[in-house]
Amino acid sequence: MIDTPKTTQVVVIGGGPAGATVSTILAQQGVRVELLEREKFPRFHIGESLIPETYWVLKRLNMIPKLRESAFIKKYSVQFVSDSGKESAPFYFHDNKDHDCSQTWQVRRSEFDEMMLRNAEEHGVKTHEGTRVLDVLFEGDRAVGVQVMGEDGEKREVRADVVVDASGQSSMLLNKLKLRVPDPTLNKGSIWTYYKGAYRGEGRDEGATTVLQVEDKKGWFWYIPLHDDMVSIGVVGDFDYLFKGRGSHEQVFAEELQRCPAAKMRVENAEQVTKIFATKDFTYKSKQAAGDGWVLIGDALGFLDPLYSSGVLLALKSGELAADAIAEGLTKGDTSRAQLSNWEADYMVGMERMRKLVCEYYDGFNFGQFVRRFPNHRGDITDLLIGDLFKESLDQVFISIDSLKAEAETMTK
Missing domain, CATH: 3.50.50.60 (FAD/NAD(P)-binding domain)
Known part of the structure; x- marks a missing residue:
């Protein structure tokens, strides 16, 4: 052999x-x-x-x-939904880089x-x-x-x-x-499953990844359309919050779905077709x-x-x-x-840039608010989201994020 x-x-x-x-x-x-x-x-x-x-x-x-010859769904964008249900404008990758690389796949x-x-x-x-x-x-x-x-x-x-x-x-x-x-800061876990017949967008929005925040910002759902009319959906949250003293994974998933109306709406007429999966060992x-x-x-x-x-x-x-x-x-x-x-x-260093953006999201970072305040960084944010992580110019984004935090702290004093 x-x-x-x-x-x-x-x-x-x-x-x-x-x-x-x-x-x-x-x-x-x-x-x-x-x-x-x-x-x-x-x-x-x-x-x-x-x-x-x-x-x-x-x-x-x-x-x-x-x-290109596969059945995989084409992906053109990512979109964020706040805990109040407000949807961000989609981040279309082609708007940032007019190249074949800006169309990818959900596999x-x-x-x-x-x-x-x-x-x-x-x-x-x-x-x-x-x-x-x-x-x-x-x-x-x-x-x-x-x-x-x-x-x-x-x-x-x-x-x-x-x-x-x-x-x-x-x-x-x-x-x-x-x-x-x-990583003590990102001590998270996830619970997920698959649905058939769930909501999906049309045209170039059919394959969009959607990130949906749970009420009180205790966690978030991923929502990923796949081929064969399947959707992958899972909740991510702090390890202790998801897995300590709350019953079975099935029970926790159902409870979190109730706490995220935008996610619940997307699957309410769909059929769950797999068991519930869970993982408890995240960032390291x-x-x-x-x-x-x-x-x-x-x-x-x-x-x-x-x-x-x-x-x-x-x-x-x-x-x-x-x-x-x-x-x-x-x-x-x-x-x-x-x-x-x-x-x-x-x-x-590139991996750490992505980690920083993850941490900012959990700290309450609002993409729409940031881009309105710093329109010059819209392309940089999209670069981070598409994974173009290995260039020093992106570090300026986090300097601007810190300045926005400082402004907010000054206004609350």
Whole structure:
């Protein structure tokens, strides 16, 4: 099933978007890659909304033609609904950037992730589904491979120059090396389900992501139209608020839906077609992105609150950046931490910009009010929402947000 030891340059743990991205880009550069996936695809996963900046990595992966031929709903905008039910004007991505990248998709992850994995295979990646990684092997401080167990129950070792952990929130290296740093400010959780026959807009508004605030601003709902007349809808709130002393997940979801009339209205004539799902482990990051012979990417490196649908973007971007660092390192014969993490600093700054925008929303940030006060920042806000995070000019947005807060505090004194 798996090549004999020492015949693989890079071994990747996990076949989701991050793992498929790093594998494909490495294979495009002539690197021998083995990808090990515990499950058999297709498999369920949450995180269905792609934001526009995913376009550039997807284009590099040769995925854009496949997405255009797919049944996925096209997404042109995001809209916010306040706790009082007031709807913001939609943020249409084309208004900010007149380019193909401004139309993206709402995807069913079971289908999208399988497309990504098969695309990796088409580029020469050797993939192994139903293969469980038991341990990452180290010699001193250097990762040298993995121990795996296939469907036959036999244990084997796969040796490699670099081990990439793209195994998501349950990351083996994140736990093994005790690298996880929780975010006390964004200690959130979510409860979600799927409806058939729920409300959706028309024309270019059909695929809009809608963020709907719950009464008293105790949480918010995502509302994501999918193909086959399905809608993904979930509530996000503080961990303690959602999960302590309130009964079952089903009961809490129903109660929160009652407290968000705009969301309730959208599903009142629809049929719930799946069970209720919940997750309780949200925002965190790793102390470092790489070490000698190993790299973390995607959710294994860090996870942000799902408010602005940044998960797939960060998976793709970290996979791309890591792949280029690894390919360069293999060419130079350098797989040290310094080489494998040469992208980390800029990436983490971009991720922090998105985190700041998430925190501002929970602090009561009003997009409409801000843009009216600072019309010059409308494009910057849209850049943040589409995931164009990696430019210093965006830092001015947060300076302006702070000045607006200062004005408000002065007026209340």
